[in-house]
Amino acid sequence: MTRTEPLVVACDESGNDGENLLSGGSAVFAHASVILSPDEAAALMDETRARTRSQTTELKSKTILQPQHQVTAEWLLSHPSVEGNASVHLTHKKYFVVSKLYDSTAEEAAHALGYDIYETGVALAGANLLFFLGPRSYGAAWDTLLMTFQHFMRAKDANEAQELLARLIQEMVRLLSDEDAVVRDVLGTVFAGFSHLGSLSRLQLGDGLEERLRTMDPLISAVGAAVHFWSSVSGKPVELVHDAAKELTPVKIEWAKQSLARPEDIAPSRQGLASELTGVRLVDSITDPRVQVADLLAGIGRTVGESIANEQEHPLGPSLRRMLSGASLWPIPENMNVENARLAMLSQFSRAR
Incomplete structure (x- = not known):
């Protein structure tokens, strides 16, 4: 029997203060994932650099988020290579x-x-x-x-x-x-x-464990959501290429694999929703254009999320909304109603998006 080749998903994050959720530098954590080929991502980054007239080797989200580059940010969010091939997961800390x-x-x-x-x-x-x-x-x-x-x-x-x-x-x-x-x-x-x-x-x-658990770091849950999303979309195992992050240690990656493979251990209602994470490759983003694209999307996502958290509209909000993850950890007033919450949970765990 031939083993299915994993889907390679490139990821980066923005607004990560680790477990310091209430007094860190931002109110929102964003994690972006893309399934672009290296050539597609390189072409996007080259064009983005040209549009922003950036001379830097590694273009970061702070450049594209400048007001004068809003048109370029809109262009990136709606680009045919990105649309349908990117997901942004937001966490309201x-x-x-x-x-x-x-x-x-x-x-x-x-x-x-x-x-x-x-x-x-x-x-x-x-x-x-x-x-x-x-x-x-x-x-x-x-x-x-x-x-x-x-x-x-x-x-x-x-x-x-x-x-x-x-x-x-x-x-x-x-x-x-x-x-x-x-x-x-x-x-x-x-x-x-x-x-x-x-x-x-x-x-x-970390009592009795190889490492401290650190369940308060939103990166862990965001990685799990990315794997579940892309596995559900593709029907394939997932391999992550992620910008270097100290919390993604071999031990924690192994825990993530086990949790994704057996979601029913968390709740019986998640039976049948297993996802396979084959591995995580940590890279320096400067070496991988796919991760650089994910960095831009994560930066846009965090900035838009900060505006939403402050009950303000952001001009990039409508364009970003198309790629927002349905598993984002975000407060919704309607979900104070148990029936609405039940339907939301059913939707979240029965569909990829």
Whole structure:
């Protein structure tokens, strides 16, 4: 039996602050992936350099994002070589933290009882309810809780993690004492799952593992989304060519392979949605024009995403929207409704886009 040749997907990112999601340099993380041939990508980069009159060997997104080069950015986003051959995955960093808080507690508690709240939409609805109603209910105390959770997940050792968990419990009890808060019941399900945070912390610290887990880095989930998307589109295994990233270690790549091969381990509703990642080649972007194109798209995606997060229109938004990943981690008010959330989850995991 002849083995199917993998689809080669080139990737780059923009706005990555690692696990420092709440106080980093940007509110949005963008990850772009393309399936261009090296010759197609080189031609695109040559033309982009000519249009921007750039003399640099490696053209970066900050150049094409200058106002005078908006027409060139529009040209790139709508180019026949790019259209249908590129995907941009956006992560709203604060929403990512809220989702991680909910998944690490309420979802874990439900899973232990045999309930798949991804399938029902409760997981997605819960995260959106907390994101939109938490600030309205608790004001600055809500941001303090999220920051403490981030510090807890990034603790340097077990003692620091224990101290931060104790502080997190105190802050949670203080919030739950407000019986009039509209999101109190949802937050109560989070507190009910706090018993699962200890085991997660040990994994984050690398206890019994070859490396620290670092589930708060959005790059890991974005890579998984890219592999699932292109595998679904092509029906092939996927090989990634990625700009050098310190978090994409051999150990973490192996974990990603296993998770993508067995998504039902996360939730039974994901049975049959396996994707095969054959490997990840880390390269210096200056040596690969495909990664350079991905860099431009990621930079545009992050900038457009920042505008959306600030409730502003961006002139490149309509052109970018065509290639946005349906698996982007983004807060949507309509998904506070459980049925809407259920349909969104069903769409996300049954279709590639």
